[in-house]
Amino acid sequence: xxxxxxxxxxxxxxxxxxxxxxxxxxxxxxxxxxxxxxxxxxxxxxxxxxxxxxxxxxxxxxxxxxxxxxxxxxxxxxxxxxxxxxxxxxxxxxxxxxxxxxxxxxxxxxxxxxxxxxxxxxxxxxxxxxxxxxxxxxxxxxxxxxxxxxxxxxxxxxxxxxxxxxxxxxxxxxxxxxxxxxxxxxxxxxxxxxxxxxxxxxxxxxxxxxxxxx
Numbered sequence: 001x002x003x004x005x006x007x008x009x010x011x012x013x014x015x016x017x018x019x020x021x022x023x024x025x026x027x028x029x030x031x032x033x034x035x036x037x038x039x040x041x042x043x044x045x046x047x048x049x050x051x052x053x054x055x056x057x058x059x060x061x062x063x064x065x066x067x068x069x070x071x072x073x074x075x076x077x078x079x080x081x082x083x084x085x086x087x088x089x090x091x092x093x094x095x096x097x098x099x100x101x102x103x104x105x106x107x108x109x110x111x112x113x114x115x116x117x118x119x120x121x122x123x124x125x126x127x128x129x130x131x132x133x134x135x136x137x138x139x140x141x142x143x144x145x146x147x148x149x150x151x152x153x154x155x156x157x158x159x160x161x162x163x164x165x166x167x168x169x170x171x172x173x174x175x176x177x178x179x180x181x182x183x184x185x186x187x188x189x190x191x192x193x194x195x196x197x198x199x200x201x202x203x204x205x206x207x208x209x210x211x212x213x214x
Contacts, residue, residue: 019164020079027076037065060135060142071154075161099172114158121151
């Protein structure tokens, strides 16, 4: 019986890891949009103010790249627990209490909302592809039907990552602690704070006594 439970937990951990890797790969791949957007905007600034010859495509390319980056990074951010949360009380609760709250919120709000995004986004993208929609914001007539396809794709990735997050909640409820996230880049302040907390924990022995480095 114990072996069966261990195997089931291991499968859930494996599923979370695979989904996290998918979200990370997609997020990091689309992060290159910011490089292209920076190049296009820099080029536009140069030709507009130095050569007095502005382009007709810079605006379209910039919002297409930013919109694509914003949408496709959603699952990646969710996998890193990076979305904004009002955690005034949340951070003070035990992991099991946090997990129960998140599980309820995922079921009541997250999955219905993201499912609606996928369904509506698919219809929206299908209509756009059917007549090969182009941008009406500039004379360049840049094709934007590809951008509309990003909406259901991003929603699908969010649904997949949401399933992984639900599995995290279930594991936390069972085990009493959150499964670890994949290591990634982080702000220097965050890393320094974490290292300081680890140092304080290692310096303080159980019962409030000091180790003294021995």
